[in-house]
Amino acid sequence: MLALLAGATVSGALNAQELFSTGNGEGTVGNDRMSWTIGEPILETVTDGTQVLTQGFEQPWAVVTTEVSGAIEAGAGIHVFPNPVRSTLHVVLDHPEQAAGLELMDAEGRLVRTERVQGSTMELDMTAYRTGTYYLRLHDAGGGPKETFKINVIR
Numbered sequence: 001m002l003a004l005l006a007g008a009t010v011s012g013a014l015n016a017q018e019l020f021s022t023g024n025g026e027g028t029v030g031n032d033r034m035s036w037t038i039g040e041p042i043l044e045t046v047t048d049g050t051q052v053l054t055q056g057f058e059q060p061w062a063v064v065t066t067e068v069s070g071a072i073e074a075g076a077g078i079h080v081f082p083n084p085v086r087s088t089l090h091v092v093l094d095h096p097e098q099a100a101g102l103e104l105m106d107a108e109g110r111l112v113r114t115e116r117v118q119g120s121t122m123e124l125d126m127t128a129y130r131t132g133t134y135y136l137r138l139h140d141a142g143g144g145p146k147e148t149f150k151i152n153v154i155r
Helices: none
Strands: 011-014 019-029 032-047 052-056 072-074 078-081 088-093 101-106 111-116 121-125 132-139 145-153
Touching: 078 145, 088 132, 111 121
Parallel strands: none
Antiparallel strands: 011 032, 019 032, 032 052, 072 078, 078 088, 088 121, 101 111, 101 132, 132 145
């Protein structure tokens, strides 16, 4: 990254309120409330006018994994598992005739994969995708959205 900024005039600004987050949540029990965020604070963003470098903390020693024992199930009889996923994502449809295709989008909404639904069980190889959040959207035969699932890829 140093070569990227070599020879450029760089200006930086402290962005203390920004955060790159891969997950969050909250819970309440009685009068006790807890909220959490998994991610890292953005300390500084610098640019030379064409390139942008955002800096933050990195904790390579922290491995946070949440395994879901069962499938995520939508009301239409669609099961997606495991989530988070390391390699193979399983999509099981109770009524495959009601879904025609699926799309996988990254966290920024870019389409990274499309597939036609063929049968009641599909296995999606997720090893080519980086760690992060993805959205799996199934479409009905008319092309309209049927269900959307938030998928977390981990390594």
